[in-house]
Amino acid sequence: PNRKVRDAAEAWLVRAYRFAASAGIARVGGPLGAVASGRDGEEPDAIAEADYADLVARMLRLADHAREHGIVELYVEPTPLRREWPWTVAQARRMLADVSAAAVPWKLCVDWGHALFEPVYGGYRARMEPWLAEVGDAIGVIHVQQTDGRYDRHWDFTEAGIVAPEAAAALLRRHGLADRPVFLEVFYPFERDDRSVLDAVRRSATALRSAFI
Amino acid sequence: PNRKVRDAAEAWLVRAYRFAASAGIARVGGPLGAVASGRDGEEPDAIAEADYADLVARMLRLADHAREHGIVELYVEPTPLRREWPWTVAQARRMLADVSAAAVPWKLCVDWGHALFEPVYGGYRARMEPWLAEVGDAIGVIHVQQTDGRYDRHWDFTEAGIVAPEAAAALLRRHGLADRPVFLEVFYPFERDDRSVLDAVRRSATALRSAFI
């Protein structure tokens, strides 16, 4: 991490909070700590402790700014990459504890397709349950997407994949998280015809509504 | 097309030419005419004639600026989308004729995976030959990628697909285009491990070198 790039990112986030507040948006978040890989592509498993401490200090400052602007909650979205932080349940839990004194609460946005990403978590461990069971209290928002677990697909629910909406909704209920807002988060190839995208989003929303509501 | 957005894009391109020239880059290009779809997602087959005339006027002005900054050639990269212009051989030929008096030559950058994109061109017509045969003289640069023809994949050549490097190179020779620079253009999912990307790019470059050189 380069200090000046971090400074620019922190300033950008403060502006983003101000904009969000001015647009009537009281809760803001996203992926957080980008970590460069080596020139040979090597991705370390852990962030350096000094960089981690700097990240936590910035999160505390950001919460001060967020509160000033009227934001009431901030989110970290763990991503399935060693180049971003946090990417495991343990890292997320530690981070939340380290920012527990923040001026506004830092919570988690968990993404179903991130949790199921096998290349990073492994075939048996790429599951949603550990997130719901171990940091469920801290989960403020949930992203759903269809995926095959081989990449972070963000497919819609007209595609075949390993996420079953009814089972996902039941799992949330079982962990006492049925009241959390669930967002469909889908990306499409740019070259796909716009009308077919509109149609697929509509059909996915209908399918999810019947499972989650 | 909104006039102010077009103005901003034109000004951005002039700055890009200036930057390129200052970096020692004498040839610049990319996709060109974005066309909005309707609110219902409908993508018209043809751009409105007035918008097309405006686009051509801007291309002529851009060529003036390019020449001022020392750029010697500009490229249009046809993309397989009705939301960009040009996307067919006939549209590209007409456009090149309409800007033939430009201060620096406007040429084409053709992309193997764009030409093979079936959803737009259809199963029998999604081929590279028409581009090479009908506008070959105007082709200044060639992009190669691996693809399955179902999306504009930009896979590398460690993936299975419908592009055969040896056959592609032979096709270029047959059309007298063996002297054109060929670029590997590949995109990777963000969540893929960096070292595996580096490795795959290296292996693809090796495979292409033996086919094209």
Ligand SMILES: [Fe+3]
């Ligand atoms: Fe997400």
Ligand SMILES: [Fe+3]
């Ligand atoms: Fe290309």
Ligand SMILES: [Mn+2]
């Ligand atoms: Mn994601």
Ligand SMILES: [Mn+2]
């Ligand atoms: Mn492309």
